[in-house]
Amino acid sequence: MVVMATSHAPKPPKLGTHPLPAISTSVPVPPMNPEPNIPGLPPAASRPASVWWMILIGAAVLLGLGILWRVEPAGQPFFPRCWLYQTTGLQCPGCGATRAVHALLNGRLQEAIQLNALLVAALPLALWMAIRWLWGWRTGRWWPNPLVHPWVLALLGGLVFGFGIGRNLGG
Numbered sequence: 001m002v003v004m005a006t007s008h009a010p011k012p013p014k015l016g017t018h019p020l021p022a023i024s025t026s027v028p029v030p031p032m033n034p035e036p037n038i039p040g041l042p043p044a045a046s047r048p049a050s051v052w053w054m055i056l057i058g059a060a061v062l063l064g065l066g067i068l069w070r071v072e073p074a075g076q077p078f079f080p081r082c083w084l085y086q087t088t089g090l091q092c093p094g095c096g097a098t099r100a101v102h103a104l105l106n107g108r109l110q111e112a113i114q115l116n117a118l119l120v121a122a123l124p125l126a127l128w129m130a131i132r133w134l135w136g137w138r139t140g141r142w143w144p145n146p147l148v149h150p151w152v153l154a155l156l157g158g159l160v161f162g163f164g165i166g167r168n169l170g171g
């Protein structure tokens with residue numbers, strides 16, 4: 001006769017309830033560290049972008065401007081073509097912007113205005129935004145940005161749209 005286990009005997013642990021021994025095959029992952037503080041710069045928490053992004057973007061912009069400064073965009077196959085102009089012959093608000101930047105970099109303001117007046121008109125705005133961004137990034141104190149106001153955005157959108165219409169009516 002088979003001896004039945006008495007009720008006093010310890011029950012085997014139910015599957016799934018017994019904690020498995022902690023065997024880890026993976027390399028322990030250190031806790032996520034925030035960006036390290038860099039001497040001479042504001043605390044990492046107040047910086048919206050990392051220094052490396054800043055350097056990368058700055059280098060890309062400088063490289064692009066450098067190419068645009070030396071190379072005449074007209075007739076160059078590697079500069080972006082305008083889809084609207086190519087298909088319809090109509091100029092979009094951005095048409096001529098590349099050539100306008102090229103003209104500006106070579107000190108030909110009047111030519112730049114003729115190529116894309118909107119771009120030239122937007123330069124002070126772009127400059128202000130760049131300074132605001134640099135200042136905020138450097139100090140952690142951000143000037144208020146009126147550009148994000150819906151009415152300002154609507155006005156700017158209207159200006160861009162109106163410019164796109166107007167430049168095709170001119171002749």
Ligand SMILES: [Zn+2]
Pocket residue numbers: 082083084085091092093094095096
């Ligand atoms: Zn265009």
